[in-house]
Structure formats: structure tokens, C-alpha cells
Amino acid sequence: MHIPQSDSPATSETTVPGRTPPVIRLLVLATFVVILNETIMINAIPRLMEAMDITEQTAQWLSTAFMLTMAAVIPITGWFLQRFSTRAAYTTAMGLFLTGTALAGLAPSFEVLLGARIVQASGTAVMMPLLMTTLMQVVPERDRGRVMGTLSLAISVAPAMGPTVSGVILQFGSWRLLFAVVFPIAAVITWFGLKRLKNVGEAKYSTVDWLSVVTAAAGFGSLVYGLSRFEDDVVTAVAIVAAGLAAIVVFVLRQLSLQKRDVPLLDLRTLRYRTYTVALVLMSVAFMAMLGSMILLPLYLQNVRGLSALQTGLLVMPGGLAMGLLGPTIGRLFDRFGGRVLVVPGAIGIALALTGFTQITMTMPIWQLLGLHALLMVSLAATFTPVFTLGLGAVPPPLYSHASSILSTLQQVAAAIGTALVVTVMSARAAALESAGVTKVLADLDGMRLAFIIGAALSVIVVVTALLLPARADGAHESEETGEADEIDEIDEAEETRPMTPV
Template sequence: MALIGILAGGFIGLFSETALNIALPTLMQELKVDEGTVQLLITGYMLVIGIVLPLSGLISHWFPTKQLMLFAVTIFATGSVMAACAPNFGWLLFGRMIQGIGTGLLLPLMFTIAALLFPPQKLGTVLGIIGLVIMFAPALGPTISGVILQNLSWRWIFWLFLPILVVAWILIRLTVPNLISQTKPKFSWSAVIASAAGFGMLVTAASLVSNLGITSPLVLGLLAVAVVILFGYIHQQLNSSQPILNFKIFKNREFNLSTWVIALNFGIIISSMYLLPLLFQRGLGISAIKTGLWMLPGGLVNAFVSAASGRLYDRFGARKLASGGVIFALLGLTLLIVLTSRATIAHLVTAHILLMIGVALIMSPVQTFGLSHLKRQQSGDGSTIMNTLQQISGALATAVTTTLMAWGSSLAETDSQRAAFIFSSHFGFGFILLLAMIVGGLIFGIKAKFPSHEEIE
């Protein structure tokens, strides 16, 4: 029962990452905002997760496990109610970012509690179940949201979270024990503030480019300040005895390469999952419910390939799987770039499936490869860094994709809104294609060998 409560909270956090994407055209129309503004609902949510996630390990040693889990579920529910009742876009964005606090706490605690709650002989099965939840929650997000939008208001996407969160809260309250000792380790508040300010300014600057332009004094000022703050933050973390993020492990070549591959690959996933629902609805004129249904095959294929990649990794290693993944991703993105207003739904669905196969073959094998080359005592730091940079990369990639689409839209020479949107999407997918090519180049640097026993001791 404890596992069900933990999984329910984690499922909602991951489901929320894709559930709102399909509602973006509706939100743009009802709240009278453009793509550059509405994408803040995605980038803002992921930015907060990226800021909170590395702090969860420290916070878990300050507060009892059960109370921390209950707080995470409660704060996510609070954000959901705020978003569901939002009278304007600003309030909706604020509620969405409050949700991010809950998700940033829930995701790492889900794995930590499972590892402490179950004996080693059962842990493999438990982690397998958690893995399935992680894979299927984002896959189901667009489909379930499409059904809701067909019959109800977008606000019901947020109301839908509440019954599941209530069940999760009750089960956690009744069944989850306090597992982590409260040692209350010291940490630097200046580092926490620098992390939030630096990453926040970086993502905000990238988000504002689509409306203000790259030469805007505000954009350039935010970028400059963000770089200075992040440089100071990294320097402080490298010289800290108790860093929030242990950047020293980037000295490990295999981990370093793997981390950047994972971060860029996640940027491909999130930016494409942001753009695809818009393309279905605004480019091909498909309804929200049909968009959700047509996106389901790609999501399910991604989940199944992700599940199978563990066994494939043991047989082929990371480099061969990830190289194949890049080929699939490039094929899918090429089909999206050559899409025209006369394209069929089958064209778009095929491209989506190819892309989802590709990113799945890259993600899990490369992550496993990178973490396996760290010493055992460094694996926790490695996982935290990978997960944090994934969220920041996803937010930045979405912001850049939106900016390039806005530029493409200004160059479109057609009176057809659908044709103009498809034309502008080529600029966004072109950027995602560039990310995939960079990933392919980095993968060539990954060695084919598995780590030796001495390397991880």
C-alpha cells in the first residue's frame, strides 16, 4: 500500500509534464496569449523542478520522510487548485510553478523511499514498477487531456489531479514510515539563491527572445547576469565541502559525455512534445481529442522501447543502441521538417513513432552507462546532476524552439494560417534536428566497453 501511495504521487507529477501540452492552443485562444507566452507554462514548470530537485536530498535529512512526502503532495494539490481556478494567465503560471515544487520533491523521494522500504531481493521488481509508471504517465498525458478538452473545460485537467492526490495523501499518511534520519546537514543559502536566480534568468531570457528579439537590452542583460551568477555558483560548488551539486564528478569522461547526451536528448523530447500537439491542431486542423489519440501510439512505443532497452543494453551496450536511436530520431525529425499542408495524419504519426523510438534507445542506455562508470558513493550525485540538467535543458530547448517558430512565422508568405504554422514549425524542428545531430556527435565519444569492477569501487 505504501508503494501505491508513492507511485500515485509520482504518476501525477510525470503525467503533468505532458498533460497540458495538448491544451496550449485552447489556452492561447481563451487567455489571449501567444506561443512565446503560453510556453512559459512548460518552461516555468520544468525550471522549478530543476531548482528544487537537487535540494530534495538535503531537505530529506531535515524533515521526517512522511511529512515531506505529505507536503509535496499537498503543495502539488494547492498548485492544481490555483491553476484550475486561475482568472488569468499570470495566476495559471503561478499555480503551475507551485506544482513544480511538489514534483521536484516527489520524483527523487520516490526512488529513495523505495530503496529503503523494500529488501534487496524485492527491489528489482519495485524499481521495474516505478519505471513503468515513469514511462506510461507522460505517454497517457496527451490522450487523457484530449478526452477532457473534447467534453469539458481545460480547467478539468487540473481538477482531475485532485482525487488521485487525495488517495496518495491518505495512503502515504497511513503506510509510509519515517525512513531517513534527520542529521540536518549544513548547506549554503547563497548557493540555493544563486542556483534559482541563475537558471531562472537563463530560461527567462530564452523565453523572452520570441517576443522581444535577441538584441533586446532586457534579454541581453538577463543573459549576462545569468552567466555571471552561474559561473559563481559552479565555482562555489566546486570548492564546497557539502555541495548541492557535486560538479567534480564531471572529471569522469564517460559520465561527462553521458550527462550532456541525456540533457540534450531530454531537450529533444520536451520541445518535440510541446510542438507536436500544436502541429496536429493548428497545422492539420485536428481536434484535441483526435490529437491525443493520434499521439498515443508514439507514447506507447516509447514506453515499450524504454522498458526493453535495459535488456538490450546488457547485450549490445550503450553506444550501439544510442547510435541506432540517433538514426531513428533523425528520420523522424526529417519527416517533420518536410511536412506540408497536404501531409496526411499517417505522415505525422509515423514521424512521431520514429522519433519516440530514437529518444528511448538513447535515454536509458546512456544514462545507465554514465552512472555505471561512477564510484558507488558518487551514484547519488550523478543521478541528481543528470535529472537536474534534464529539466533545465527541456525548459531551454522549448524556449528556443518557440523563438525560432516566431521567427519562421514572420517569414511565412501565405494567407493560410495552417500553412503558415507548418512553415514556422520547420524552424522549430530544424533546431531539434540540430540537437539530435549534436547528440550523435557526442555518442561517437562513448566507449563501447562496460565498466570494470575496480572502476566502480
């Protein structure tokens, strides 16, 4: 691909008060397209099973491998985004995504298709931290809520809209059409981005610790993989999760050692900021709730109520659209009134929606289901934007890339935990009832109810953590622990004196 503009020296993006910087609009658009692909294969699984003569468990690997790769790669992006310029990171991310998309569309076998999804996910893993880090660098604090509301289009709406988009596309052709539609859109966005995108901030030379790379990939990758295996083999899944947790412990200890020399792969000093840590907990549990409902609701609508994939996609589309369209408005409200007036009602709305889903029956009116789903999506929108803004705003600029990488990693782990939890609870309950003589449909329905009860119970954590968040991140760059401000100043000084190399 011809790159219209060479990688110019790092420059500072000028911002106009009240307007979203062009660099953010470009990155939001690109991030939306790449994250959409995380869930776009869900409705294509029956087609793939028939076309490639594979089982449902094998086909599910196309989504599992995508999530696993994201969890393994994202921890490395904290270092990567500091080492390479904005344009270099964007070129790498979109180049990998386009390569994976093209390979997937032409894949002659399942193995090639799986490899292509891994390449796609590697590019996607860079885009989300790149977007959040750049936003924190170029957008003044007074406008961050509004701009972060736009960012919610990519972070929250894209995965929610994946099944809907794929359901519509699959009405017109085979599963290959999914990639045939995505590729030209992504290619145009990539070309336009390379033509207009400027570097933000300065790249800083640093070496990479390969032990950290290996333990991060093995730890987070094994954790996500193990969680995805709970439905098939609980004993094996527990062993893999335990091995992943052990690798993560080694990774954490290694980072604590490297922090003494200011060269960690992922700087854990971000966790010393209380507001950031509370935001991580709230975001993780809320993301589990969202992904859990995304799994359960289509299963209920198709397996219990007999709706088609397209009908299911259209039913959940209003909630996804409302979530996206409300993002900028919620961001402006955050800038004006702060986070608590949005996060607390949003958390309560999540709890109410999930409680409502525990009452699903064979004949619950469709309008009730649509209303509950819309309430859940709107409540998540009211929660995510302020939480992201408060959390990232609570750390100093030298830690932005590391903070966004930790946040993105936990999103993937939370998604895996949420999926494993609801599927395991639902399957175990349904199997127990079937063995007692209950029909499969009624057993599945009761299993889904129990899974929604678990989600509603978890939503209580969201409400409690929402009450712990401040209204604003004012003074967030000041120390929240004795001596921490001096430590961050030392990071700044170390980066200023570190030798620079052109990227």
C-alpha cells in the first residue's frame, strides 16, 4: 500500500475548544471498524459449520482466539505506544488488521481462517490503547467527557453491534461476505488516516524486557483460554486458569522489579491512584454484565423463542444504537456536572435491567425484552463514558499509555470471565433439570434465568463502586500516596534525559 505521507517528526495536535480533534475522529472511526470484528463472527457459526464441516466447539475458536490474542497482546502496548510514533502505531495496527481481513476472506481452510483472525486481533489490540492514550494527550480536561463519549462508539457500541451487522450481511451471501464488506471500508479508513494523521507527543527510546513479554502473553492468554474451556472440561479449564494466574504473578513481580529502574513493560504504579483502581473494578464488572447479556439474550431469543439470527439482531439493534447516539450527550453532561450524577443512576439502571431479565418466560412480550435491553445499553453508556474519563484522568501523563493498556487488558479478561460464567451456570442448571425429566426448552429457560440472577448479583458491585467514585478527577495528578508525586516527577525527568532515536 502506498503511504501518502511519510512519518514526520512528532508534533502537538492543536485543539479547538468544544470540537473533537481530527486525530481523535480518525482513530475512533478506525477503532470502531476493528473492534466490530470481535463479535461479527457470532451469527456466522452455523454457516461455517456447514461450509467447513466442523463442530460448533471448533467454530467458536474464531471468537475465542480473537479474544485470547487481544488479551495476550494488549499488555505489551503500553511499551509499544511509548516507543513508536502515533503514525507508526496506526500503520502497524491497520496493516495487521487489513492483512488478517484479506486472508480470512480468502481462507481455503479453517486453520487458515483461524490464523487470519489472530492477525486481525493483533492489529485490533493496538488500536484501543492508541485511541485512549492519544485522547488523553490532545484533549484538555474540560472537554474530555464529551470526547470520551464519542470514544464509547468504538469501545462499547462496536462489540454490541457486531451480531446485528453480521446478521444483516449474512442475508445476502456466505460468511466470506463479512470480510469482503469490511476490507474496503477498513482500507479507505486506513488510507485517509495515513493521509491526515499527525504524530502526537514524542516517541521515547526504550528496550523491551522479553521475560515480561512472554509471561504477559502466557498469563493473560492462558487465563482467557482457560475461562473459555469451562463449558467443555472444568478440570482442564481450572488447570489452565491456575497456570495463567501463576504466569501473571511472575509478570507482576517482574514489573515491580523493573519499576525500580523505570523500565517496566506495564507500569503498575497506575494502580496506586485510588480513582483509577475503583474505575477499573467498576468497568470490569459492568463489562462482564454487558458481555453476559450479549451471550444470553440471543440464545434465549433463538433457542427458546424461535427467532432467526436476523430477527435477533434487529431486536437488539435499538439498544446498541441508543448507546452510541447518547455517548456524546453523556460526555457533555459529564463535562458540565461531573461523573457521579451519571454513574450512580447508570449503575442502578444496570441492576434494574438485569433484574428484569431474571423474569424471562416463554411468553414475555417482545416490547418488554426490547425495553429491558435498551435500559441496559443506555445505563451502560451512562456508566462507561464517565468511568473511562475519571479513571484515565486520575493518572499523570507519563502513565497514560500504561493505564489505557491495563484498562483494555481487563476488558478482555472481563469479557472472558463474563462469557464463561453465564455459559457454565446456564449449562449446569439446564443439564441438572434435564436429568430430572424437564424438557430441554424449559431446562434451558431456567438455566438462563439463573445466569441472569448471577448477573444481577454482580451488578450490586457496580452500584457500590459507583458510590466510591468522585465527581471529577480534579487534582488527580497530585499524589494519592505519600511520596508518589516525587516518584512521578522522577519518571518525567528520566524520560526527558533518556536518549532519543528516530522512529
